[in-house]
Each structure stands twice: as structure tokens, then as C-alpha cells.
Amino acid sequence: RDFNERCAQCSEVNWGLTDGGRFYCRSCHNVTERTREVVNTEFISNTRVQTISKGSRRQEKNDGACEWYVCEGFQIVLKKQAEALEALGVCPQMKDEILCNFWKCYLQKSKQAYCNRPAGETVKALSGCDSSTDVDSEPERPSVLHFLSLSESDGDLQTDCSFASSTSRVSESTSVYSGSVDGSLYFTKNEKDKLRMTMPMTLSFCYMALLWLREPMTLSDLLRYVVEGHVPYLNVFQHFPEKMKLCGLDLRIFCVESWPVYEEVHNKMHELAAFLDLPRFPDITDSCFLHPDMLCMKYLMEANLPDELHNWTCRVVKKIGIGEADFLTLVPGNKSTRKVKYDILAAAVVVVVLKLLFLLDDNYEWLLSDFAEERSKNSKEGAPYFEFKKWYKVIKCTVDAEQRKLDEKRAKYLWRCEKPLFYSAKKKSKVLKRRQMTVNLQNQFGKLSGSVRPAEKPNPSSFQLSWSEENTDGSCFHGHSLEGILQEKCGLLTAMNTDYWLCTVKLCKEKLCGHLGHYSEVDFPQSYHFVLRLFSFLLRIQPSYIHDEVCLIEHKLFNKKLCKKPKYKAVLRS
16 A cells, blocks of 8 residues: 555556565556565564565576466467568568557456456466465466567577477376466366467467458468468477476477468457457458459469459459458458458459359360460461460469479478477486487488488568569460450450359258358369369368359359249259
8 A cells, every 4th residue: 555656557556466575556467576565563673674575476497497378378479470470571560559459358358367367366376386475466477468579588499399299199197287387277277258279379360460450461371371481380389488398288289280271260260359349340442452353363363364354353243242341341240241251252253254254164165265276366466365275284284383392392391390399407418419319310311312401491472373474485374365255245245155054053051061062073074173273272272162152152143043943044063
């Protein structure tokens, strides 16, 4: 009551005492360095005695490790990921304001910080601290208040990957052992009322911040940067300070041995937005990169398709109303709005346009290609006519080569972190010696086999495939004309093709299924599968995701004809 200074964090005067005898602000939980002074006259009269502070709960242990919480580990992961995205050109506001506020809100909603009595205070018994003599005192929480201004690591965490690679074999009997204070309780807490933080959720946080700022980066781009190593995710715990020891359950929390999954990160992002009670996100307008018209242009360029196709994609987007701000903008907690996957939606629009013009039934597109070739021979003026057959050969050769490189990189990827893991000072010298022997043997065998040292990581790019019109080999089709496959009708160029086949007549409505249309390669034409495989390679997702979106777009496009008996020439494929 005698301590009347204002809090440096929130300017409030509302102080309490920690277990260590230090003052903390009950409003924002900022802990000061001041300790309480008391007057004790029981044994010596007229003598002022200062209480002996038990010291911080985060004091170093015998092996040099300090006490830390799981949320602090995720805080460091988010900080590293935000810094990496900022280095890739993302607005600095994402790290300093948006992501920081999202994280603080999550800690408060999950009652880990910024609340009257943080959850998980039962871990006090695990930390070995005695109960406080002050009735009003509360357990001291981790320094989550300074999220993005954390001090840099004192040193890299030395980790032993031999244990990290065997985390799946950690038994329940050893799960109570962890380096963090609350790691042993992480999987035993009742998580029905709150989202438990995981490594994939760190990417959900990043994508949510990117979406709020309407940054020109889709979720598929973010996950690709993770795979390429531009955004920390795998073995990110080696960036932890050396005093934060990981062992036992900590490795099951922070060590991942699989690539992030698009669907999981996307769904968790929507769950997070609803859990945090976020307001409506900024509108996605036609000037935003995430608008279908903009993304369709990008994917047409990357797929080496004619620029004239963009007019057709814009017509489809306008026809079915998927370019409206109300459709594209995220409204957290609104179950009536659809969870839009911007990159998959744009790729599906391009696929639908290719079906409208070329049918993609393993027959008509080749006939159109021969027809365009004949017209191109007779017309020597203007831009060359687009021929599906030539485009198919160029794209197939390029994608097959790039896919082989990607498969080879994934097969050679070393899941173990570069620095070894050790769990006590006694094992440190042994683990480091074993790792040094391993590195020496690898270098010797590499010299004997004549293997080439791995090249440095290439600079990140939004485009995986690049095509230049300056190439003399005719491999670029951007400037090619569609007049060879179009006909003039009432002063407008329309498609020669009057038929269309649907991927599915009836959309699947089973919630447990998770798919609108069931996709199997053997049930569909090879040309259609080739186009799906092209965009699945560009987005690094399964072809079935794009197929589901194609089915939905088709049912919106032909809704009126599907509601009555079809009198048009169309082949309905079940």
C-alpha cells in the first residue's frame, strides 16, 4: 500500500507481490525490480529489517538452465517467423503491431497472461518454489509482455537430434519430464474451451496477420517458403537461448518432422480468428492481390497461358459473383460465410475457363490444336495462334523436370538439426564429441564419393516458373492469340465449343467426407488431370483440393440449367 509509483507499462497504481517479494502490476502483470521493505520489531526493537528475497523463479539451475514456459517457446518461434517474413518484404507493421496484438489477445483469451490469475498456476509445485508468505501474491509469469522486443539469444541451443527424431517413442511414463515449467501439463490440460498452441498454429498466426494486412502472399506461398527454408519452422528450437533446455515433452511440442498441411493451417486460422473474437477483416477489393482477378493473372503467367485468357477468367468471376468484397472478406465467427481459399479459388477459375474453351476431354482439345495450326499457316500476320498441343509438350517437360528436382530435395532433406541436443552438463561433452565424429565421417565419405556440396538457398520468388517472350525457341505462349479457336458471333468472339461436361452432377454434402466432389485420376480425362497436376504443383497441394473448387464453380455457373432438365448439349459426368 505504501508503494505509490505508477507502472511504467500501463501507468496504473495497482501493485501486488510475487513469490520472490517483488512488486508486480495487477493490471498488466509488469514485474519491477523493487522489493518490499517491512519493519519487524519482534526480536530487535527499533530496527528496520529488509525481507530476504527468495530470488526470481527464473533463476538458473545447477546445469545452467533457467525456468521457462511453453508459451515463451512459441513466442520466440513467432518472433523468428515474423522477422523472416519482414526480410521477405512484408510490411514491418505485421510484426510490431498486428501479430503482436493477436498473440497478446490469444494469451489473454487462453488465460496464460494479461488476466487476474493466469491459468496453470499449479505448475508452481513443479518449479520447487515455496508458497508465498503474502496472501495476495500470485505466481510470477513469463516475460510475455515484451513479445517482440525479446533480447537476443545468449547462444544457440545445443541439441541432440537423436532424441528429437525419436520423440514419437516417448512413453506416458516419461511424459512428466520436461525442461519447461508447464511442459508436463501441456497435454493434460482441458483444452475444450481454448485452442492449444501447436507448431502449425504459428503459421496460422502468421497467415492471419498477412490476411489482415492484405499482403501479396497467399497461404500456398507461405507454406512454400517454409519448405524452402526461408521461414523458420523445422528445427526452429535451435534458435532458443541456450539456457532454455528442451527435453521430454518439450520435443513433442516444438520438434516437427513433417511439412505443414495446407488444410490444417487454413482451418486453424479460422478457428483462431473466431476464438480471438476479431472483427471483420479489411475488405478484399478488386485492387487487392488476393482478389481472383489479380491471382488469375498471376497463375496464367506462371502456367505460360495466353494473356487473352484473363478476359475470360474475369467474365467467369463476375458471372458467379466470387469477386464481391462480401464473399472474399473474412468475417470471424460467421458460419454463413464461406472459408475462401484465395489461391485455390483462382486456380480453379483458370481450370474452368480451359474447360469452357478446350473441353479437356482428351479429344476436342487436340482437334482444336490441329485447327489452330492450319489457320496459323494461312495467317502470317499478327500474333501466332495458341496451340494446345505445343503448350502441353512444353509444360509437361518443364513440370516433370521441376517435380523430379523437388522430389530429390525432399528425399535428401536432413530432418535432424545441425546442432546436437544435450540434456545435462554431464552429457554435453559426449554428445558434442559424437556429433563431431559424425560430421568428420560425412566429410570424408563425401570427398571419396566426389559428391558436390549443396548449393546455397536460392533467393525466394513469387514465381516458380518463369517464361520470357524474348526466347527464340517459342516456349513462351503469353502473347499468343486465341483467335484460332474462337469464332465471331454478333460482333463478339465466342468459343467454338458449345459442349461442357461437369465434374460431378451432385455435390457431396456429407460433413465427414470433407470433399464436394470425389476425385480419382482414372475417372477423368488425362488432359483434365494434367491441368490439375500443373496447378497442384504450383500451389504445392493435392489435385483433389482444386477439383473440389472446380465442382463448386461449375455448379454456380450452371445453376439454372442444373435446376431443370438440361436441354443444352452437355455431357454430365458423375
